[in-house]
Amino acid sequence: MTRLKVLLACVSVSALAACASGPAQVSMRGPVGQNYSLFDTRTSYGQFLAGQAALRDGNSKEAATYFGTAAVLGEDPGVIAERSFTALLLSGEISRAAAAAPTEAGGTEAIRRLGVLTRVVEALALGKGKEAQALLKSDPPGFPHQQAVALLGPWAAAAAGDKEGAIVQPVLRNDKLVQYFGQQGQARLFERAKRYDEAETDYKALTSNAATASIFTLDYGAFLERRKRYDDALALYDAALRAAPNDTGLLRARARAAARSAPPSAPTLRQGAAEGLIACAATFAGERQNQFALAYLRLALRLDPGRDEAWILVGDLLNQGDDHQAAIEAYGRVPAGAPLYASAQSKIAWAWSALGDKTKALDVARAALTAAPNDRDAAVALADLLRASSRWDESVAVLDLLLAREAEAPDWRLLYMRAIALEQGGRWPEAEKDLQTALKVNPDEPDLLNFLGYSWIDRNERLPEALAMVEKAVAARPQSGAMMDSLGWAYFRLGDYKTAIEKLEAAVELEPGDPDINGHLGDAYWKAGRTIEARFQWQRVLSLEPTDKQKADSEDKLKNGLGLSTPATKSTIAHN
Structure with missing residues (x-):
């Protein structure tokens, strides 16, 4: 990570x-x-x-x-x-x-x-x-700038030549961000003052804390490398890799230390000040205060224009604001060869997809993976874009290679992604196997429970077990219209139309614009003898931008009603 x-x-x-x-x-x-x-x-x-x-x-x-x-x-x-x-x-x-x-x-x-x-x-x-x-x-x-003021203070003091003010750790009452990033800044300023023992004391405190170790391990390791303590750095990286074996940053740092290559330089005053602003920006982004987050990132980039992670965050915020072209420009500031280059290019691909140019999106995503064939994020992005373009088998092929590399500890998310592509591509037995494997890894994940449970319901298989699974999914996410729809459809399959209508009406309230859910409710109304309401729901499906299949199914039902042999409509899969 x-x-x-x-x-x-x-x-x-x-x-x-x-x-x-x-x-x-x-x-x-x-x-x-x-x-x-x-x-x-x-x-x-x-x-x-x-x-x-x-x-x-x-x-x-x-x-x-x-x-x-x-x-x-x-x-x-x-x-x-x-x-x-x-x-x-x-x-x-x-x-x-x-x-x-x-x-x-x-x-x-x-x-x-x-x-x-x-x-x-x-x-x-x-x-x-x-x-x-x-x-x-x-x-x-x-x-709301107290955090930024606290974190900038020592760096401003250092820039002003105030040696004592520079090494005072900033404090803001009950503020963990200032505590942690203030201590990181103090460590760096101690190093700058050649007070190495005090710098290391700060780094040890940060990396021995479970809440912060993953954030500051690379900083401490780089400090050790600059002190030419390569064996200590390797031990630090190895310990971190045991917890995160696929972390590309740690892997790069370990390879560098093992080769005794030149370590990263200690940050300049401007770079150190920028990092505090980026941390503040991340808090704003986490609280959906996107204007503040973007403003802070822009300020950070004024101090450190080569900060790749900040450019990626800028692009993410612009994407969220639907300014995809500006997001592409921001992601494009990450240079080729940089550790985050493949990730930035993958995000550019998604931005092109949002602009409606799927061909360009796939070209960029493929190029990103070619530039970094072992980059997990680049592979995931390409697989997901292929899936979004209904190129199911190609998506599966990319995920096959990725899952083969992680065979000893498969990620349930990758199995879930592949299962979706397999199911949509008509390869249900393989999809079912992936879902069952994923549930062994994460047995309480609502998305997995809903997908596998609904798929069995859709096929009229293992209905009691499937009902229990979607009930568990709904209990975990009661505001999910797709999962509530799965529960209603389970009762429909079991012939309990009264309960099915109750659940499906709740699902429509949660997701009023979903054609599948509205169609399911129409089917349940029909089975309960409420034919006028059924026809209303089927007619409503036609107003909700249905797929060609959804449109054809609804038009057929409006013409002929719902016969006993009419198959269920296409699976509804809940996505985060």
């Missing part, structure tokens, strides 16, 4: 308020002078509205252009200045954002605080450590 994955899995903070929002609900884009029917973009207010729409849609660069034009045209300068600053920050134009940061009282306090943090980062980026330290002391940004 990469540091990026561990970081995202381990850090969490309470929900934070969004830094900026706007009332405009108009989604309009275009250069100055285009003729829009809802507003005139030639006016300052029109530019402002266009900027608001672009910002809300995740198009930060476009928004910054609109807001800049609005400011020149000269109406409502305070609000426009705040929105312009936000757009510049989110688009990564940190120098311009720092210059535009609101500094006077009377504006939005949240934006002013973010502006102070931006100015601190810009000062650090320009090597103005005393200015950065002075800003943090004289005008420290308050909520």
Whole structure:
């Protein structure tokens, strides 16, 4: 597992308020002078509205252009200045954002605080450590930036030449992130001051803690390698690999230490400060505060533009905001040959898929796997894209190779993925075997229980056992419409139409737009003699963008009703 994955899995903070929002609900884009029917973009207010729409849609660069034009045209300068600053920050134009940061009282306090943090980062980026330290002391940004202020403080002190301030471990009450990353920063600054024993004490504390060992092992190992303590580094990596034998980062580090190759350099002041901001960004992302997360990542990249994991996180956030083209650009900043290159290229492939270009997506995914044939993530991404393109056998072939490499300890997720491709490709006996193997590895996994249970129900096989399995799945995920549908369909197969209707109605409430579930409810209504309601549900299926098969099945039922020999509709598989 990469540091990026561990970081995202381990850090969490309470929900934070969004830094900026706007009332405009108009989604309009275009250069100055285009003729829009809802507003005139030639006016300052029109530019402002266009900027608001672009910002809300995740198009930060476009928004910054609109807001800049609005400011020149000269109406409502305070609000426009705040929105312009936000757009510049989110688009990564940190120098311009720092210059535009609101500094006077009377504006939005949240934006002013973010502006102070931006100015601190810009000062650090320009090597103005005393200015950065002075800003943090004289005008420290308050909520929700306390973590960033605490983590940046020692690095700003070091940049200002304050040797004592640089080695003070930051503390924030009841804050584990500041505790752990503050101690990591202290270790690095101790090393920078050639106080190696104290640095190692910090690293040992971090790597002996089960909650943080996986995050900081590579840092401690690199420290040992820089001290030419290769055997100690190898012992550290070997211990970590026993817990995570497929961790590519650990494997690379171990190979480097074994070869006595040059270790990673100690981080610069800018790089050390950037890492704290990335950790804060991960907490925001984990709490779905995506604007803050993106802003912090942009600040981190101003300090350390070569930080690949930060570019990947930026791409992920842009993808979530449906700005797939900008996400592709962010992922593309990870250079060929970098440890995260294959992962970044795989994410580019998914972004192309989201843009509707499946051919391009598959070409990129194949190239990513070719560039890193042993990269697990690249193989998984290609297999999943092939499956999404209904190329079942090709997806299975990729997963076959991957599972063969992990035969001694198969990952249930890979078995699940292969089972889906096998089932959709008409190879049910093989899919059934994979599902049963996966359940031996993870017997309580709701997705596995639902898929295998429903598949047996669909085939009228092992109904009591299948019913128990989907009941267990629903108990684990009662808000899953697909799993509730499986339970209703089990009762349908058992002839208990009253209970089937109860469960299927609940499933439709949970997933009102699912054609399969609506069709199942129609079938249950028909069997219970409620033919008008049945026809309504079948008619509704036709309005829900059904597949060709779903459409044909519903049209046939509307014409002929539901005969005793009518087969069940296609399997409903719950996906996370």
